[in-house]
Amino acid sequence: MNKTTISQVHKYVGEDVKIGAWIANKRSSGKIAFLQLRDGTGFIQGVVVKAEVSEEVFQQAKGITQESSVYVTGTVQKDERSPFGYELQVKGIDVIHQSVDYPITPKEHGTEFLMDNRHLWLRSKRQHAVMKVRNEIIRATYEFFNEQGFTKVDPPILTGSAPEGTTELFATKYFDEDAYLSQSGQLYMEAAAMALGKVFSFGPTFRAEKSKTRRHLIEFWMIEPEMAFVEFEENLEVQEQYVSHIVQSVLKNCSLELKTLGRDTEKLEKIQAPFPRISYDDAIKFLHEKGFTDISWGDDFGAPHETAIAESYDKPVFITHYPTTLKPFYMQPHPNREDVVLCADLIAPEGYGEIIGGSERIHDYEMLKQRLTDHGLALEAYEWYLQLREFGSVPHSGFGLGLERTVAWISGVEHVRETIPFPRLLNRLYP
Secondary structure, X not given: OEEOOHXXXXXXXXXXEEEEEEEEEEEEOXXXXXXXXXXXXXXXXXXXXXXXXXXXXXXXXXHOOXXXXXXXXXXXXXXXXXOOOEEEEEEEEEEEEOOOOOOOOOOOOOHHHHHHOHHHHOOOHXXXXXXXXXXXXXXXXXXXXXXXXXXXXXXXXXXXXXXXXXOOOOEEEEOOEEEEEOOOOHHHHHHHHHHHOEEEEEEEEEOOOOOOOOOOOOEEEEEEEEEEOOOHHHHHHHHHHHHHHHHXXXXXXXXXXXXXXXXXXXXXXXXXXXXXXXEHHHHHHHHHHOOXXXXXXXXXXXXXXXXXXXXXOOOOEEEEOXXXXXXXXXXXXXXXXXXXXXXXXXXXXXXXXEEEEEEEEOOXXXXXXHHHHHOOOOHHHHHHHHHOOOOOOOOEEEEEEEHHHHHHHHHOOOOHHHOOOOOOEOOEXXX
């Protein structure tokens, strides 16, 4: 008997297999019971025909409860009616643990109830699909940067200063010093780029921002590449190549999951580099033409503004050259304008907002020192960062992609709380 997983049953068509699984759902008629089985790798229907099994097995099938764990034996058969393409003709059931009163039944449940039971909600077919898409984006991220010659570097989570220079920090005591949970690994990645050329990090970041929108989490994961000898335009090219790669990888390797989520894949098939670009100046003019009289030059864009801009394109769009006053201290000024910097935000289609922020970094020591002073930041806390401009400084650029927003966009999920296994929200720290 071949012991296998649901994802591998295609190797055993016509053969008997044994699978460890949970009962996701079931239904039965007088002579047939249908078991919806899941094992973490996928979902498959097990068919129990009364005339083909013992009375004991058939009664087990009819009486088994949702989320009970079992070993199931049976014959793998092709089934064109199944989205998965296969089903299992069950011959035997060995109950490992009988589940009693599983709280998430097949009926509709409220969001707060599901969030309270997130540890169980993850088992559902929809949440399983979202996590598989997330995993594929992560896999494709490593694939892309490894193929492009980047080195993975892990920045610290506990830091002594703020990369973004804001007050939206989680403070803690580091013995007798003040410390903060990292907002971004960028500053450390700049140091790594001066040692290794092209680097990227992938890790958790934290923002003490009291926001309740569908785009915000308190704890989220970021992919942050940093590249020495790379200037603004080349940085944008890397971004669009990377985003194109992960989207096409999900289309190729997660077709069943996208179907489960009801995602319109035709929209994703259009996501190929290059991406359109619009300057901040032109974006302001565009918004005024669209009737957004509430925004002026120098204001930051909100969700409605980003959505209006994105709706004019069927690909992600770069908004470039934001005002200096809107952006952090480390961004390189435009060579011909002091009022804007060499930066870009990448806005996803379909109302998902900014998924990447990036820029060329200031590489001149005196300019960076002045910017730190202008932002009221203590020079001693950034002494090591300034030293990167003292010893062999070079033009360099980088960006950060927010994983959860990207998962939401690619999978078509409305709220980012479904795109991370255990979301941390403004008023949620459980489970």
